[in-house]
Amino acid sequence: MKKMWSGRFESDSSKLLEEFNASIGFDKNLYEQDIAGSKAHAKMLGVKGIISKDDADNIITGLDVVLSEIKSKKYEFKTEDEDIHMSVEKRLSEIIGKELGGRLHTARSRNDQVALDFRLYVLKQNREIFTKICDFIDTLVEISKEHIDTLMPGYTHLQHAQPVSLAYHLMAYAFMFKRDCERLISSYERNNLSPLGSAALAGTPHRIDREFVARELGFAGVTQNAMDSVSDRDFALEILFNISVLMMHTSRLCEELILWSSQEFGFITISDTYSTGSSIMPQKKNPDVAELIRGKTGRVNGNLIALLTTMKGLPLAYNKDMQEDKEGVFDSANTALASIVILNEMTKEIKFNTKNMLNATKKGHLSATDLADYLVREKNIPFRIAHFITGKAVAFAENLNLDLSQLNANQLKQIDENLDENAMKFLDLNASKEARSSLGGTANESVKLQIKQMNEWLEITKGYFKKQG
Template sequence: MGKLWGGRFQKNTDHLVEDFHSSISFDQRLYKYDIKGSIAHARMLGEAGIIQPAEADAIASGLEEVLADIEAGRVEFSVESEDIHMNIEQLLTVKVGEVGKKLHTARSRNDQVALDIRMYLKDEIGEVIALLRELQVSLLDLAEKHLETVMPGYTHLQRAQPVTLAHHLMAYCEMFRRDEERMADCRRRADVMPLGAGALAGTTFPIDRAYVARQLGFAAITENSLDAVSDRDFAVEFTAAASLIMVHLSRFCEEIILWSSAEFSFIELDDSYSTGSSMMPQKKNPDVAELIRGKSGRVFGHLQALLTMLKGIPLAYNKDMQEDKEALFDAVDTVKKCLVVFRPMLETMRVVKENMATAARGGFTNATDLADYLARRGVPFREAHEAAGKAVFFCLENGKTLDQMTLPEYKEFSPLFEEDVYEAIKINRCIGARNVPGGPAPEEVAGVIARARQRLAGDVT
């Protein structure tokens, strides 16, 4: 069968070019969107009197049959037909005859592919948002169980101040909430219909773009035909938002990897989310977390590929833009797979509370509270900081912790130290005293959890 665009050409396309040029191997996943968009376009052509209503009905019915054939596995796509759009048009014409050739009236593959990708991405964003919300619920459930589970907070990977596991988990809940908001915002900009832009300059036919937008559930139509066919900002924006999701998952996975090591022993991953060694029988490896961490680079790479692909091409459509799909599709697939496997890994891990508590009691994580004790008694904080630092050095020299120092030893560093200093530096009190909004005090974290549940109980943003 000849090319649908072949009228101007006197030679057949070389077989090397056929294979190099074709995108059907990857853009076939757009078939449902291509058919849905084509049905809406055909209905509009009939409503506008551009083709006969009976012809529009025949085209729509034929497209429904093509959809059924594809989903039943009865279709083998053709490389010679280049892409999903021309494959479907060829299949339609076989079914309904010459009338099928009228489908492409007032339409180009340029605005057609832009439509398909936007429709596809809107649906995929919805699924990513749902996965992010499920993960947030899991984090809330886990945090609620560990409101009183003490652990060290870190800066520079050095023990810093005591917090709770709940507070730590809620930090990630905040990250995934922002990811959800970014995805919803990205979907708003994808929710603009480009069909009707033609190849780059619209069409002379009296099309009704608003009708098609309503049929396909778009919130608006594009207002510049050149931009409509050349814009892939929405794909870049999705991949950037997906990259941030992967950053957050990767950071969390890095902590899970550390926490599951013998050096930390804060958690134990479930056997069903761990793997072993082919040589070392004792090994239990956090491979799921490691693989998610590794896959983050894959999504970052797709973002860079899209930006590089777009940066040097003039308006409007250029063949370079065919490179958008594989990057976008794999970014979608990767972030969804990682979200799907991360949540049950998190839900099934065992928290070793006693090891977390022991670590929180070590490393002088209550030294800031010692300085605060003096500051509340009128000592300038810089002086209080120095006195507390000297007390820490004394402990290091003498193999003690701050709570093991005697009161006379404390008074060597400040006469303002009294017996109540021991109460002030108890780990649980250090955490409970930080009851400012956003702090780690259990009652404060419980309030944050309650508000997050209320938000998640509402409609998807």
């Protein structure tokens, strides 16, 4: 079978080359974007008089038939058609005639066509991932509202550090995911430009209207340099990077959920709906969802590195290497969407074992820093000396197999004369949490403010893409 580009070739492609060269097996996922771009292009050609209005209308009608066939599963994708662009054009020509179908490709190349299709796909996935992250932030905020007074240990080095609330801890993740949303918005705004009309690399002599096509497809504008337009894959790299950071954040949360669900912590119980069992140990209840998300993070990181490596040595403009740009993006986008959706649903059903969290705060001397701060503020002792005295108090408590918060006034006096009865109130764990009332701290009023700020941001930002049309 002759290729659409076979005019200068004297022999047919080998079957081996056809299979190696073809991208139809994966870029068929872009059929909606490809047909939308072709319809906008045909309409512009008709408006500008490059082809007749009737021809443009007939092409658009034929493209609607192709779209209907694909959606109804009646369409056959063939390896010999190479890619989605050739496949759609070939089927269009079968429907409306070869001569009329051949007019569609006037003033464009597969280079700007694929750049358009892929960019449209990335922008769509950008919007969808953004929406799912916002949904998850909503869940974290709602759970946080219920646990402002729930005391738990805060950690550094995975060692007990200072008492915090569960709400405060979860809001830390909410702010991580907020940044993920902000990165997606920034990337969307930067890349919401149409490359169509750039042709192969140098533009076209036909008097096209690129801005018309951009408006038809919902872009904010057009790219400014044709050579850059067809060779640019920054938009794909950006969504891969944004997904990698998002998945890193989900992985960190999942790591904690795995730890918290263990017998050693016992802070949470993951519902049976989102747990699995063991094939040999009847008692097991495994946090497989969290472990899978943690594992998939390595996969999306690999997709980012793969495309960075592909692009790093390419001269301008388009090179066939760039066919390798799509599968990793498809995979990462699907992985991110699946991960954030199931993480959200699983989190909604988690039972928080608040008594175990409270009991954990009574280990590890979480109020030690408060005692040192008391000595600095009330006794005018330099912090380094106060640190030393408090360290002695910790050692004293450990010798008695007690937590620092459990020492009484007489015991404190044995450690240092500056540790009087007034020091007792600074050892109270809830008081320790409430003492940290600085902006961003773990005191209840500070956490309530964080929740309020997040809700205000969500209310404004959730509708961002609706405003974009």
